[in-house]
Amino acid sequence: MKASYRAIIGREFVDSDEKIEVKNPYNDSHLTYVTMAGEDLFITALEKARTAQREFIKMSLPERSAVLLRASEEIDRNREHLARIITLESGKPIKDARAEVERAAIVFRIAYSLCEEERGEFLSLEKNPVSRRHFGIVRRFPLGVGIGITPFNFPLNLVAHKVAPALASGNAIIIKPASKTPVSALLLADILNSAQLMDGMLSVLPSKSEVVERVITRSDSLKFLTFTGSASVGWHLKSLVPKKKVLLELGGNAGLIIDRDVDIEYAVKRSVYGAFAYSGQICISVQRIFVHREVFDRFLDAFVLAAEGLKAGDPLSENVDIGPVIDRQSVERIMTIIDEAKKGGAKVLTGGEVMENNIIKPTVLTDIKPDMRVYAEEVFGPVVTIERIDSINEGIERINSSIYGLQAGIFTNNIKNAFMAYEGIEAGGVVVNNIPTFRS
The missing domain is CATH 3.40.309.10 (Aldehyde Dehydrogenase; Chain A, domain 2)
Structure with a gap:
């Protein structure tokens, strides 16, 4: 693990005066320092994502899906390194960390396959006499730019759960990873950049919760929020953005x-x-x-x-x-x-x-x-x-x-x-x- 990690906006490493220390849960030893993003970096990432997303959806499906396949292959190639990082920052046993890496690679392969599926549907309108010889077309379109908030327990795979489907459906996404385990998400961004993802389609910005709350409530360019974590936090976030698309995966017993x-x-x-x-x-x-x-x-x-x-x-x-x-x-x-x-x-x-x-x-x-x-x-x-x-x-x-x-x-x-x-x-x-x- 490196001595420090910077936040990532597209393909650019960005810094700020505020850092967070990442510790090993097993012995509380110091691992690294990571840049904490302020509201200004989120605004920059949103602007860059809006521009990139408009160009990204003009690409052919084979071009877009190829990025996901390359990312999956790159995750596989870096399996041991990624597993070790997961174990160090989350305390997950190494054998389970390897399984998480494998799962993350599968998520990107599934997203790749979804790009190849039929995206439209034809519907007959002839049940109404005035609509004879008419048909309708149903088609899904990308929402635009979203923010994904992920928990500490699957610091790679649950980031993959946000990123891969977003990219497969033509959306740009900004990830706010858990402050306890941000390094895995930053490494995934590196992997996607090496897989030639369009600059701006993915950013990873470790930050404080209150910063993200201000961003999601003030930004009109943000179209969706996806959150995995505790029920209390999830419902609170949803209440802040009643007019945005919100996807929650919350707690259970x-x-x-x-x-x-x-x-x-x-x-x-x-x-x-x-x-x-x-x-x-x-x-x-x-x-x-x-x-x-x-x-x-x-x-x-x-x-x-x-x-x-x-x-x-x-x-x-x-x-x-x-x-x-x-x-x-x-x-x-x-x-x-x-x-x-x-x-x-x-x-x-x-x-x-x-x-x-x-x-x-x-x-x-x-x-x-x-x-x-x-x-x-x-x-x-x-x-x-x-x-x-x-x-x-x-x-x-x-x-x-x-x-x-x-x-x-x-x-x-x-x-x-x-x-x-x-x-x-x-x-x-x-x-x-x-x-x-x-x-x-």
């Missing part, structure tokens, strides 16, 4: 049902991964598990044993499963939630302790009450609750008792129960025979 007829070994293996991957710092991490009474004890014993078998330590080590949470403030917040549950009568079956280097032991709780924060809120840490249920309907009701509805899942060999969960759970997605954390 994903529920998972374990039916009585499942392969316990497989369900436990996947559930443990879903609960504790990246120390639970994933918006679709498994947080609440509801197990049919007939297999509850078997599942619980096996789950606790598997959780205790996870190796915690330096995330750069190849055999480490559990690394640090992002900072000391997060450690304190998560432990407060665990302690409140314990005081309320919850049982800690394993974990519930802080190790050195911002690592929290994988924690399993039971005897949970619905009003406990560990049940009602998004913990965003290596904590899971496991409760017994008497029926699939009860599991569905328990999942739906949350204010969140991002993702859920069910393990079952009963097709009727699978569809019951699919139709009854109030969530954006229901994964059958895999964890809510699963992504195709």
